[in-house]
């Protein structure tokens with residue numbers, strides 16, 4: 001029998017591919033409706049945008065936006081269509097329709113998938129997600145409780161106190177020698193912030209005191225997408241699946257041994273609202289999902305704020321002089337006590353502005369909404385958004401929109417968010433999201449970050465090994481947060497600053 005070389009078939013293979021290409025662009029396309037945001041076609045029909053997203057992650061939306069510069073546009077993909085909003089004016093309209101363009105539905109879907117809840121557990125979470133069917137629902141009540149407790153008040157002060165004590169303990173490890181060894185800034189801040197935040201949430205029985213469990217939770221947080229895909233997790237996400245099981249078991253033990261009794265009002269409240277209704281296994285799984293909320297955004301925000309402060313001499317001296325105003329030095333039993341007034345640093349508009357400006361530069365991923373019913377959103381160009389589609393609000397085009405921020409949009413201006421920083425379009429700042437779903441944990445997270453940054457600025461000289469601060473770049477592969485961790489390492493050495501190296505350091509709340 002004659003064996004033909006494969007090249008003989010090239011013309012026919014090419015012809016078949018060409019026909020498939022045109023057929024797919026005609027028949028595989030999603031249904032289109034008049035007045036939807038303009039569709040962006042891809043050179044590879046149907047799969048092109050999905051491939052683009054897979055290869056570029058969230059920056060793919062920014063790439064498309066930079067090319068077309070539409071206030072909103074539509075991308076058709078195999079899983080359905082996605083509306084991308086890139087202008088602050090349209091983002092404001094999205095926020096105005098917070099019930100029909102729902103964030104709680106996104107949180108519930110994400111929570112159920114990442115937690116890997118049982119069918120019964122998932123049904124409880126999906127029942128009355130945003131209060132549409134009455135006063136109560138596991139998810140609805142849980143979110144309300146969390147947001148209430150995390151508002152400024154007694155319960156938040158209690159959590160802040162535990163968190164600040166934990167941070168102070170970790171920092172005092174550097175009081176020993178005149179100069180530290182090489183420190184991986186990300187690894188250092190990651191452990192310090194997570195231990196402190198989870199001590200505040202779970203109290204003395206905090207499962208994340210176990211270094212293995214902390215490592216496990218980081219693995220889950222950094223590999224969320226593998227759990228979200230959900231296809232044969234034991235095959236395609238084996239490590240995440242096994243690690244998830246270990247963290248879940250630790251939380252089952254936490255509740256089984258009554259350790260929630262010495263935890264925060266938030267953890268106690270959530271446990272009391274779910275026990276008896278949900279299985280212990282599902283309750284423990286929800287803690288894994290909550291862990292992602294706490295781990296994923298807070299620590300990178302802390303890292304990047306510290307990085308921007310340390311690497312810019314003018315910002316560092318501004319932060320030092322501002323924090324110094326809230327440092328009280330006293331003598332007690334012949335020993336100097338240096339107490340940082342936390343309420344003072346939290347009321348400083350300058351420190352708040354440095355944090356927000358850091359988030360403007362680094363909170364570059366996106367917000368998401370689910371279209372619960374067909375809706376026309378207003379504004380200069382009304383758009384129809386269809387039920388069951390997703391709305392993506394990538395932060396980068398809003399955070400670097402010249403119309404919203406002025407001609408110095410690309411600069412790091414530490415005073416941008418103070419009165420002297422001039423005016424800007426408030427809705428364009430997406431660091432903590434916006435509208436009805438503004439981040440509930442922002443007071444807690446900001447206190448932790450500003451305390452760490454102020455303490456580091458006041459107490460230490462921190463210098464990069466090699467003498468030059470090289471921006472470690474955001475790691476866009478981590479898709480669980482709006483602020484991503486650094487891609488590269490930043491190695492520093494720290495030593496106590498001359499003149500204030502003696503005495504005990506503490507805080508007042």
Ligand code: HEM
Pocket residue numbers: 103104107143146147150293294297298299301302363367368430431432433434435436437438439440441442444445446482483
């Ligand atoms: C600096 C750290 C943090 C950042 C940058 C951040 C950012 C965000 C963002 C962007 C949203 C979505 C809002 C939207 O799309 O409009 C959000 C929602 C939320 N965050 Fe945070 N977050 C942080 C820390 C935390 C912490 C530590 C907690 C809890 C302990 C928390 C609890 C929440 C809650 C409950 C919501 C949902 C609010 C709602 O649906 O009404 N966040 N956060």
